[in-house]
Amino acid sequence: MTVVGNDWDEILEEEYGKEYFTRLMKEVDEEYAKGVVYPPRPLVYSAMARVPYDKVRVVILGQDPYHGEGQANGMAFAVGKGVPLPPSLVNIFKEIEAETGVEPNGSTLTGWASQGVLLLNTVLTVREHSPQSHAELGWQTFTDAVIESLARREEPMVFMLWGANALRKKSLIPSRHLVLESVHPSPLSAYRGFFGCGHFVKANEFLVSRALPPIDWAYADDDGKADYYKPSDGRIERI
Helix, strand or coil, rough: CCCCCCHHHCCHHHHCCHHHEEEEEEEEHHHHHHCEEEHHHCCCCCHHHHHCHHHHHHHEEEECCCCHHHHHHHHCCEEECCCCCCCHHHHHHHHHHHHHHCCCCCCCCCHCCCCCEEECCCCCEEEECEEECCCCCCHHHHHHHHHHHHHHHCCEEEEECCCCHHHHHHHHHHCCCCCEEEEECCCCCCHCCCCCCHHHHHHHHHHHHCCCCCCCCCCCCCCCCCCEECCCCCEEEEC
């Protein structure tokens, strides 16, 4: 079965055949049919489509997609090119600038994805203006399988767990990987530990210590080639 369109499909082949996944796909289809759901259907698996399984070096776990028009692009915390930065992404960029002295330029985070950063929400869809509305559909079981498949890899990688939902996944990750924990970068919690967390420098120090190249966190957009949802006409375009 082709779901993502790269090596993830082989890794997750058994998962696709499970009863819960069939039920999940049916319920997601029904949700898209009866109302407005984000991200646009072709972008649901964008995070994994942009970062093949064997290229993942850092995982940043989010919650569920942005629920406002034209924001969600299938990658956690990212938005389409030209879309105003959401507050959480503003705070992420503030922390990067505080740690590195360089402010990221962009919004799609495709530059991070091109370097092996998987921006994975634990729930991959959401009803318009209704956060966590799809939290009980079964996405958590699926994304747990994604996390577990990565955690089984022998090559060490970095997992950034921000907020209560992400922190619940810590038990899935063995100690050979670096797990960085913090509150969510939302304005409601960022001042309680996200600011000053040092995660971006710590991630690079860990990668370099394993003879792996560091992430250029300032390189947030991959030359403007991100999938972009134009809310004016609902089409998916490459820009």
